[in-house]
Amino acid sequence: MTDIHGEGTALRGATATVAPLLSVRDMTVVTRGSQVPIVSDFNLDIAPGETVGIVGESGCGKTTAVLGMLGLLDPRQLAISGSARYGDTDLIAAPDTVRRQIWGRDVGIIYQDALRALNPVMTVGQQIAEVFEAHGGRPDAKEEVVNLLARVGIASPEVRQHSYPHELSGGMRQRVMAAIAVAMRPRLLVADEPTTALDVTIQAQVLELIRGLVAEMNMATVLISHDLGVIAGMCDRVVVLYAGRIVEQGDAAAVFEAPRHPYTRALLRATPGYVGKVAGRFNFIPGTPPAPSAARVGCAFRERCSEATDACTARTPELVEIGAGIEVACFHPIDPARTEDRGPAKGSARAGSGVVTVIERGPAQPTEEPQATPILEARNVTRVYGRRSWLRRSAAVALAVDGVTLTVRAGECVGLVGESGSGKSTLGRLLVGMEDPTSGEIVFDGRPVSRMSGAERRAFRRSAQMIYQDPRSSLNRSYSVGSILRTALRAGGADSSDVDAQVADVLERVGLSARYAERYPMSLSGGECQRVAIARALCVRPKVLVADEAISSLDVSVQGQILNLLADIQRDTGIGIVFIAHDLGVVRELCDTAAVMYLGRIVEQGPAKDVLSVPQHPYSMALKSAAPIPDPRRERSRRRIILLGDPPSALAPPKGCAFHTRCPVGPLNHPDRTACIDDRPDLRSPDGAGHAVACHYVGSDANTALLGQVT
Amino acid sequence: MWNRMRLVGPRLARVLRKSSWTNRIASLVLLLTLVAAAVPDLIAPFDPVKAVPVDRMLGIGVDGHLLGTDAIGRDIFSRLVYGSRAVWTVALAVSAGSLLLGSLLGATSGYIGGAFDAVVSRAIDGVLAFPPVLLGLVLAAIAGPGTWTAIAALAVVFTPLTTRVMRASVLAERGAAYVHASAGLGHRPIVTLVREVLPNTIGPMIVVTTLIASRAIIVEASLSFLGVGTQPPQPSWGLMAAEAQQYIFIAPGQVLIPVLTLAAVVLSLNFIGDAMAEVLDPESRSVRVNTR
């Protein structure tokens, strides 16, 4: 049965003077061989029952810091100094025989990727029971395992305990990790990006579970995440890490509302949902987060900082308390009393620093109306993946895309939103001709693709280019950037006489200097790789760009750069863009129109602002509700729609409306709504204004009430 | 392509400079034996084949015989030098053969997939299970013993190794985004295979080929020992050890000298193979499937 809950938890005030549960002093972690500092001068006190969030982007050292303070780092590869006192034990210096009493019993850890963190050849039940075995065992271990599985929300726990990790879904695996972590009711729970690999609605479930467990067992919690919304929803206190150092620390509400460190402020601004676009541009931080490298003097953030001065290069700022329990490591902390400068971040590298600059363009002019002629269409396409085997007579078929119609016009940006299994990536592949639909037509410039000759098809593939999710994988590591672009230019039929000039040209269009032509993908950052990928796509002068989760694997501070780039290209060349993503906030800001997909079908589509701000379909509402908001007061007090269970498999889609098995206002809660089971709803727009919804009960009282619960 | 060479150059230079002593010695050993194989007549002081009964079983250093003579008076050092030719011919021929065949089979099999791939994989598994020594014996019975019989047998038995490595590499790269991107530029599949996928398979292939070379040398020695490899009076290190077997208690050196030379070359190949893996494909984690 679907449940709607998720009442907020009160924010705790500043911690009282109770002896801390865990006290970390001057912890520094350095690689053994090359002496590269991963974490420097880390100090932290965790009070009993307190939830502390550790925030940072990739490479900032947050996982290392937390593992280090628990004594779980590999001493052969990392040298760690400092102390981490838990009671009488220093977890860093104590011998294993002492520490392993604490591990598992007083401290429980939920790791990021349960598939890798769980032993593949042991059942989940065995792995939970192992915690008891390691600490002397208990006579009722078997029952307790089943109880724990039930507590973390796994159905049929007596049966499920004999499953292997690979047989469970991602959400279920994370629940098992939670069960292992809390099996002995530890005093401290550590969660390392516990939901990062999960879909947003599953993430909401798991976060809800963790909140419940923490409240019930009154555990102190350390939550590591790069997602500020998640942190806002769970944490009393926030620690911001950059390049292995704490740059700001303090009460969550205070830090979010009035950040003092320039990085914290810039990071918040770049986070979708904190503040909207400014002057039509997405916020970002110029440059990229630094990779760990040999120790340098000075503030690591100075090259990307709008407030930096020479003082920032001369000395490394120390963490200093500037009032009300807030500590900052900066020579120019932001004064919250000053009126905020809300413009886009100024300039990139400072003059003479020798960093190869990434060129940013100015704010955009208002976009023109997209023209009416469609360039690329999907007409009632279906894509089915079959698995035939000799031994079984009936073939197992997966319905990836089911009767979808979508139109892309010149100059238009269409957003495709959905979770895994929604079919959005498959649809993207169909649109660029990477795969053929099982039924239905892909139509390009008015001509159906299936009726094209070989040469025409190849020309079509050039006209519809895809930008892939993994920027590193999309560039061949054996070739230089220049070589990759030359190949693309030749494929696009470019005149070969001034190839180098053309390469420099296209690099400039994506904001990279001509010197990038000699570099190899291995030496580029994720954002730079993605720019090269976009440049390569531009080389063949496409009419449509399909961006398949193109920014999902990039750091938040860099995402805005790519989004602005895509918007600029669209404005300059009038190409159509299909933007596939799971993040509603980004799609709402970037796209003109949006379509929400569930299990291969479009459940809602229309103007992006309408669909994603005031969704009409229960699934869209759940999606919007599940997305964490980076505002502690709102995030912790709002009500959420929590869907129960996992999405149905594409091998056995439900009859009628695909969503009815999990719909908060569907037949499970309203038994009279039998239409949802019998008839598949068509996309209909009640007021004819272009906003179409596939639901039998649009506009009904129950549906409207549900909408009211979505903030 | 040339750009990639430019990447290898500085890396190679760095590796050479930082080489451990083992790697340097290994390179030296290989170089010396290769030179011996190429121009034995310039190095060997005596005729390796002609029997000189008068001078039988002389000790080390006697009468200008650097390493003594064998039971029928042939200079051991000269036989060692000429033997290098037989050994290296086998090693290079087998490596080249299995590299070529394996690349072709593995690349097409991995890229095309489907029924073709299934058939090739099964065949590979079947052949892989066959002991090379046995195949050598069988082929010798049919086609007569000799160096080329050994080469043929070994090429057949080792091709599955190269095929597997190539197939695995191709399969690994096939799903990469840049392969799809190449198709997105309008390239035909064969163009994508050759231009995009193959350059990334060179590293593992070279590693497995050095492995095969060292394996081939060992098995050739066993085949010569059994009398179906290099035929007397032509020298080969395995054959020399076999011929000296009966004198093992009187003159153990006659067995040990060719054996140690053999071991040295094989070890050197292994070390160099490992070093090359570092240079060409630092991310490779090749699981070595050895055969005898």
Place this chain on the structure above:
Amino acid sequence: MLRFIVSRLVSTVGALFVLTVVTFVMVRLMPGDVVTTLTGIENVSDEARERITREYGLDQPLPVQYLRWLSHVVQGDLGRTALTGQPVASVLAEKIVPSLQIAILAVMVSVVVAVSLGTLAAVRRGRLSDRFATLTAIVGTSLPDFVVGLLLIVLLARTFGLATFGYEPLSEGFLTWARHIVLPVLALSLGLIGLLTRLTKTAVRETLQQEYVRTARSKGVHGWRLLWRHILRPSLIPVITSAGLQLVAVIGGVVVIEVVFSIPGMGKLIFDALRQRDYAVIQAATLAIGCVAVAVSLLVDVIYRQLDPRLRR
């Protein structure tokens, strides 16, 4: 699981069929006069030739000859060896015993030693045990089998009073049997140990990097429990797959070792038979070896699937 075994058996029969056909054809391809080869007599009289041709069906087309042979095999008649006229079946039965003993013992010894050495080397990285294990691995993989045999003869035979020639069955007394079998087993083992040690070390080292090992430690798991459940068991999977393949290659080693130590086993049998063109023996022995190879392969597959639940769906 049962379905898997059945389907594998089906493809096994197919492989065996191909094997018999191939050996049959290959034997017929060997140069020389067939009748001479079959009888060992150089100048066969015409009537003898005619009789033999009729007896062996040599004038029939090849497929018919093949079917004749196959029908005999199924009835247990594998022909007669040209050398002594004995039935091949009994010769095989006699010769297979020493070979099996040597092979199985060698495998057992190798696995125990190699897994221990390899695990030690991986866990105590860089220390003495690592170097020792690596050295053993290197020596084991860079010497041909006969060299190892010869070296062992030189180094150990005299010192420990071990036999370097021949084979004595267990019925002659344990010590006698042991004296004759130790060196061949050791010689065969060394190569296997070299290989398996390296495999084990790589596999264990990789497993040590896995995240689930860290998870286990952070639960408080330690000692043997940690070692077996989280390190060894997952590592064994790739080791067993590779080892399974190697086991068949041991057959090649058996041939060489039996020649070095003059052991009257299957290896020596097939070696002599090939030289002397004893068709019946060649065919029967190849079939026998093929069956063993296939059986081992099947066994390894079953064990592998049992160990790795990810393959069981």
